[in-house]
Amino acid sequence: MRAAAFTDLTGPSGVELVERPDPEPGRGEAVVDVDACAINRHDLWILEGDSAMVDASRLPFVSGLDVAGVVRSVGDGAGVDVEPGDRVVLCPNETCGTCRFCREGPENRCAEFSLYHGGLAEQALVSADRLLALPDSVDATTAAALPTAYMTAYHMLRRANLGPGDLLFVPGATGGVGVATVQLAALSGVRTVGTSSSATKLDQVESLGLDHAVESTDPDEIRPAVEDVGAPDAVVNHLGGPYTRLGLDVMRRGGRMLVCGRTAGGVSEFDVPDLFLGHKRVEGSTMGTQGDLQRLVDLVAAGDLDPAVEATYPLAETGAAFAAMKERESVGKLVVTTD
Numbered sequence: 001m002r003a004a005a006f007t008d009l010t011g012p013s014g015v016e017l018v019e020r021p022d023p024e025p026g027r028g029e030a031v032v033d034v035d036a037c038a039i040n041r042h043d044l045w046i047l048e049g050d051s052a053m054v055d056a057s058r059l060p061f062v063s064g065l066d067v068a069g070v071v072r073s074v075g076d077g078a079g080v081d082v083e084p085g086d087r088v089v090l091c092p093n094e095t096c097g098t099c100r101f102c103r104e105g106p107e108n109r110c111a112e113f114s115l116y117h118g119g120l121a122e123q124a125l126v127s128a129d130r131l132l133a134l135p136d137s138v139d140a141t142t143a144a145a146l147p148t149a150y151m152t153a154y155h156m157l158r159r160a161n162l163g164p165g166d167l168l169f170v171p172g173a174t175g176g177v178g179v180a181t182v183q184l185a186a187l188s189g190v191r192t193v194g195t196s197s198s199a200t201k202l203d204q205v206e207s208l209g210l211d212h213a214v215e216s217t218d219p220d221e222i223r224p225a226v227e228d229v230g231a232p233d234a235v236v237n238h239l240g241g242p243y244t245r246l247g248l249d250v251m252r253r254g255g256r257m258l259v260c261g262r263t264a265g266g267v268s269e270f271d272v273p274d275l276f277l278g279h280k281r282v283e284g285s286t287m288g289t290q291g292d293l294q295r296l297v298d299l300v301a302a303g304d305l306d307p308a309v310e311a312t313y314p315l316a317e318t319g320a321a322f323a324a325m326k327e328r329e330s331v332g333k334l335v336v337t338t339d
């Protein structure tokens with residue numbers, strides 16, 4: 001089978017199509033013929049040598065978390081309730097199954113939490129019990145958009161506990177997590193104010209449900225623009241860096257900030273007295289639960305959610321997909337397909 005492997009960690013030019021032996025499923029495993037695999041900033045960081053999870057010792061490395069396709073073969077064992085021919089999407093969570101959070105939930109807090117990699121290939125060897133059946137109405141490209149970006153956004157929104165009419169601030173509203181957050185918030189009647197460097201991209205996200213667009217990357221410009229809209233009840237912060245302080249500054253008293261990323265910086269400074277005097281909360285959040293992903297599949301099947309996929313790329317053009325992500329050209333998800 002062919003795979004789009006990272007052969008060096010210098011960026012998008014480091015992706016090469018390589019031949020790999022076809023995988024065989026072991027106990028509890030399944031092999032999926034991959035139809036589609038979405039890419040995430042997580043993969044780009046690996047490709048740029050900026051990931052704590054994967055370093056050069058693992059080259060050539062096949063990344064790709066968000067697999068959708070058709071089961072090709074299954075191994076023996078408990079938890080294997082898929083069959084060859086089943087259309088599926090993978091929940092890329094890897095958990096120990098025995099720690100307190102695996103037993104009592106939520107599973108994404110597992111002490112050994114890790115992520116599946118290997119979807120940027122024609123076949124993916126996965127844990128069978130991480131596969132969810134896809135209704136006929138949910139195509140593979142759409143399904144591949146869901147696991148990382150939408151599941152992470154969905155989980156943060158559950159924790160934010162917002163209701164109709166509440167206001168949510170989404171710095172960086174145009175990418176995978178950003179657009180997912182805007183679309184899912186809109187489904188609950190939550191109003192959104194979001195930012196981007198690009199007016200064109202913001203126009204697109206407004207058509208997907210964004211209520212208030214702020215075209216800027218400068219916190220000093222964004223602050224008054226958000227304050228004009230109102231004091232957000234919550235912030236979904238996948239950018240980190242200066243956006244943490246900005247989000248806390250504009251958020252209402254008692255508001256809650258969910259943090260899942262660090263695109264604009266892994267270190268943030270903020271005003272400590274404002275935090276405690278304002279009774280504000282900052283919470284980290286990573287991925288979501290397999291139950292979250294199931295609900296997202298159900299929302300798509302019911303016609304309530306249409307994930308935003310900007311473009312698809314054939315497997316041989318995986319490097320171009322990462323270049324587009326790096327250049328900040330796209331709105332929503334970029335998906336690699338194998339046809």
Ligand SMILES: NC(=O)c1ccc[n+]([C@@H]2O[C@H](COP(=O)([O-])OP(=O)(O)OC[C@H]3O[C@@H](n4cnc5c(N)ncnc54)[C@H](OP(=O)(O)O)[C@@H]3O)[C@@H](O)[C@H]2O)c1
Pocket residue numbers: 039040041042148149152171172173174175176177178195196197198201217238239260261262263264285286287288325328329332
């Ligand atoms: N913890 C988790 O489980 C988890 C899961 C998913 C994602 N994440 C994290 O969440 C973040 C977003 O991931 P993603 O896959 O959605 O990425 P993405 O699609 O590449 O996100 C693009 C968004 O980020 C903005 N952006 C990019 N670089 C920026 C910069 N230097 N300063 C300000 N804004 C910038 C873009 O704004 P423009 O419109 O201006 O280009 C756009 O809105 C990443 O940090 C990722 O690692 C974490």
Ligand SMILES: [Zn+2]
Pocket residue numbers: 095096097098099100101102110111112113
């Ligand atoms: Zn565990």
